[in-house]
Amino acid sequence: MKIAVCEFHQETNSFNPKPSSIEDYAVFGLWEGQEILSQGHGPSALGGMLDTLESSGVQVIPACRMWANAAGPVEDGVVRDFLKKLLPMLHAALPLDGVCVSLHGATQSTASDDVCGDLLEAIRRTVGEKTVIAASLDLHANVTEKMQRNAEFFCGYHTYPHVDFYETGCRAARLCLRRLQNTKKTPVTVRTVVPMIVPASASNTITGPFAELIRYGESLVEQEKLLDFSVFQMQPWLDVPVGGSAIVTVSEDPDPRWAIDLAQQLLAIRHELQSNLKSVEEIIRIAEKNNTGKPTVLVDSADSTNAGASGDSAFVLEKIQEMNSPVRAAIVLSDLPAAKRAFQIGVGNCGEFEIGAAIDPTMSDPVTVKACVRSLHDGVYTQEGPAKRGLVNHLGPTAVLKAGNTEIIVTNYLLGPGDLQLFRSHGIEPTLYQLVAVKACTSFRVGYEPIAREIIEADTPGAASANLLRLPFRKLPRSFYPFSEISSDQIPQPVILR
Numbered sequence: 001m002k003i004a005v006c007e008f009h010q011e012t013n014s015f016n017p018k019p020s021s022i023e024d025y026a027v028f029g030l031w032e033g034q035e036i037l038s039q040g041h042g043p044s045a046l047g048g049m050l051d052t053l054e055s056s057g058v059q060v061i062p063a064c065r066m067w068a069n070a071a072g073p074v075e076d077g078v079v080r081d082f083l084k085k086l087l088p089m090l091h092a093a094l095p096l097d098g099v100c101v102s103l104h105g106a107t108q109s110t111a112s113d114d115v116c117g118d119l120l121e122a123i124r125r126t127v128g129e130k131t132v133i134a135a136s137l138d139l140h141a142n143v144t145e146k147m148q149r150n151a152e153f154f155c156g157y158h159t160y161p162h163v164d165f166y167e168t169g170c171r172a173a174r175l176c177l178r179r180l181q182n183t184k185k186t187p188v189t190v191r192t193v194v195p196m197i198v199p200a201s202a203s204n205t206i207t208g209p210f211a212e213l214i215r216y217g218e219s220l221v222e223q224e225k226l227l228d229f230s231v232f233q234m235q236p237w238l239d240v241p242v243g244g245s246a247i248v249t250v251s252e253d254p255d256p257r258w259a260i261d262l263a264q265q266l267l268a269i270r271h272e273l274q275s276n277l278k279s280v281e282e283i284i285r286i287a288e289k290n291n292t293g294k295p296t297v298l299v300d301s302a303d304s305t306n307a308g309a310s311g312d313s314a315f316v317l318e319k320i321q322e323m324n325s326p327v328r329a330a331i332v333l334s335d336l337p338a339a340k341r342a343f344q345i346g347v348g349n350c351g352e353f354e355i356g357a358a359i360d361p362t363m364s365d366p367v368t369v370k371a372c373v374r375s376l377h378d379g380v381y382t383q384e385g386p387a388k389r390g391l392v393n394h395l396g397p398t399a400v401l402k403a404g405n406t407e408i409i410v411t412n413y414l415l416g417p418g419d420l421q422l423f424r425s426h427g428i429e430p431t432l433y434q435l436v437a438v439k440a441c442t443s444f445r446v447g448y449e450p451i452a453r454e455i456i457e458a459d460t461p462g463a464a465s466a467n468l469l470r471l472p473f474r475k476l477p478r479s480f481y482p483f484s485e486i487s488s489d490q491i492p493q494p495v496i497l498r
Helices: 022-026 034-039 045-055 076-092 115-127 145-149 165-181 209-222 257-268 280-288 315-322 336-345
Strands: 002-009 059-067 072-074 098-103 132-137 153-156 188-194 228-232 245-251 296-299 329-334 350-355 367-377 380-382 392-394 398-403 406-411 435-438 454-457
Touching: 002 045, 002 076, 002 115, 002 165, 022 076, 034 045, 034 059, 045 059, 045 098, 045 132, 045 165, 059 076, 072 076, 076 115, 098 115, 098 165, 115 132, 115 145, 132 165, 153 165, 153 188, 153 228, 153 245, 188 257, 209 228, 209 257, 228 257, 245 257, 280 296, 280 315, 280 435, 280 454, 315 329, 315 367, 315 406, 336 350, 336 367, 336 398, 336 406, 350 398
Parallel strands: 002 059, 002 098, 098 132, 132 153, 296 435, 296 454, 329 406, 329 435
Antiparallel strands: 188 245, 228 245, 350 367, 367 398, 380 392, 398 406
């Protein structure tokens, strides 16, 4: 039995004007052939696929892998280059019994609104109709009809903050194997769509109504009513003409009742899946009174690089300056020009810096401050996790500036914004500050909740705003929630996949 493995991963934020280039993919490594086998094992969906297939004794055909951080739409040339490498590799390995592919599921390019559908369609044309295709996807994937037509299985993360990358890859590979090995009872996938999007921060699987929905789905698997399930909360900053949240179930019985059940429950909690935002000024005043030894965490999710925003907003710094606040604060943002200026000035020296809006000047404004250079770094640090524990990030030139009581990390690539080591590896211990601004949606909670006095979501500008009505959607239909109210009548009948 021969099964090919490949990966193309990027989460697109349609409101970020900076597209993902080949350089953004090169940061994380461009792997081909045996490089996948030598470097792909680890706590990722790709690693889960490889381990599951290898332990089953099948012949693994390593193709190619490209992974980039969330950003604006991918340059079309990057997608075409990936296919130019992938398709000949698959063709040379024919006939293939299966293909396991790691995708994000919410990827847009400068030429296409459905990159993942395009990739699966191209793979299907190459390998033929009899080959089983199984894909792992992010919980925030937009599972389209084109994707549905060209793959048998879709497995999404069950956690947010995401900590089950590896397990999701294992699930996809196991379903592929089960379909190939069990000819009498064939696993069947059922999909339905709920016409809604909600703020990503509301898709918390630790506590709350969405967590309860995921636990319910898991109970159906434990009771053997389902083999697998996924609840896809479509990435809410993806401006595409066809979209929505999706329920995908897998069972040996094509009865769609469990997909309908999960869809109705998701619809019922839509009003609860909203963010409670406070103004930055209000959060700063709260933090000024915080002398507990635990920081007040200001969540600047609108500028989260994990959500595809540019990470270059100095809005929180601007408010601290305007209020002349004495709060002891720590913030971080992408600003390569400011980092380069710090290297020119040197450690211990002070100067005037223009900070912010270095990448996307449409979402925020630069702030002029007098700051001293506290330290300079190469930007290499290792995440402590638990998500992506051990991942080595390369931020590029990085500097720590001090303006009054505010410590500011300025860097080139803002990677791992929710990981505590982003601050700690640059000499900033979060527990020593009254206020810590984190540019992440939910990923940070696993690390920060044990050390935080409180976590407060801020109403800040950015391409990943939790206030979806504020964003300039142009393609997304307005006939679904939250742009208009919806009812169960608008949930289409489930469709049985291949």
